Amino acid sequence: MQDPQGAFDLRKFPHNERERFIASVARGKNQMPGWGGMLKPEDIEALWAYVVSAESIYGH
Numbered sequence: 691m692q693d694p695q696g697a698f699d700l701r702k703f704p705h706n707e708r709e710r711f712i713a714s715v716a717r718g719k720n721q722m723p724g725w726g727g728m729l730k731p732e733d734i735e736a737l738w739a740y741v742v743s744a745e746s747i748y749g750h
């Protein structure tokens with residue numbers, strides 16, 4: 691989530707763009723490979739739930 695350097699700061703990922711998150715994580719985007727081979731759909735849903743949770747916004 692934090693200080694991803696060249697990657698995306700997921701704290702700033704728009705919370706109304708679930709489909710984009712699912713697609714980017716499963717199939718990759720630009721420099722990022724897809725993670726669909728190692729993450730099941732329910733794993734990616736769990737990551738999305740975390741990204742949109744208050745915990746991920748306010749940290750620790």
Ligand code: HEM
Pocket residue numbers: 696697698703710711714715719720721722723725737
């Ligand atoms: C399971 C772990 C990961 C998740 C959930 C994740 C998720 C994401 C998401 C949602 C984006 C934004 C895509 C968009 O704009 O629609 C992104 C971008 C990116 N990620 Fe990841 N990522 C993960 C791991 C990694 C790793 C390990 C790397 C580097 C080795 C990486 C490199 C990048 C890069 C370079 C971008 C920018 C892509 C671009 O817009 O050009 N990601 N990531």
